[in-house]
Amino acid sequence: MLLTIGDAAKVSGLSAKMIRHYEQSGLLRKTSRTDAGYRLYNSEQINQLRFIRQARNLGFSLQDIQSLLALWHNPERESRAVKQLAEQHLAEIAEKIAELQHMQQVLTTLADSCRGDGSPQCHILQQLARPQ
Template sequence: MNIGHAAKATGLSSKMIRHYEVIGLLKNATRTDAGYRQYHDNDLHVLRFIKRARSLGFPLEQIKVLLSLWQDRKRASKDVKALAQKHILELEAKIRELSEMRDVLEGLSQDCAGDQRPDCPILSKLADPLHPHCSLDPAQNGQHVRHQK
């Protein structure tokens, strides 16, 4: 089975599979005489394992650990669970961070008329959260324009 076939069978891209091999997540695939990577059904299990772990947000480095635990018949489920819990905490931290952004922005957005007038509390708060009534750039000198050297 060529790499493209393995890719379709697992939902990964050929690019990803090669990359995983390069970074040591997969053992080096056997090659045909022409240098084509060859995959077998057993390999698909590993690829799908990676695919699912990625879909849960695990970074490749942690997946490397998960794979080694998977293969270790003498592993303690405690170790796997600890890894999962750690990742859950990271996910929750990110969720809280994004939620706070959303809440603040939602608050600003609700105060904005959203009409043709220029007055906008969103810009005002970004400009100066303490004096949200002034929404004009005090510089007014083209700060966002890139000048040539």
């Protein structure tokens, strides 16, 4: 069964624009086209689009998704390579969480230091303007 890009978008959960982007970036191989130029997607490509959507939802980069796709299609793969990619991504997420928590702490301290009244004095602005 072949699906048009609109139908492929519906069943994969991606927009047609993102499907075209993934095709142009090489994550998805070029599709066959009708005589009128409409893209047609087969079930393998639909599964690949779903895979890409899931990986993007987990925050994997396009480069990581390319690696994951290559591993997925390689029956000789070693699971350690997949796990290594996942653990590397987990470490990046942990680092981002730590950065966000630090930002939260600093902003909480700044917000607590501001009276928030009708006065023009604001400790938040003073701290932001302070040279580091």
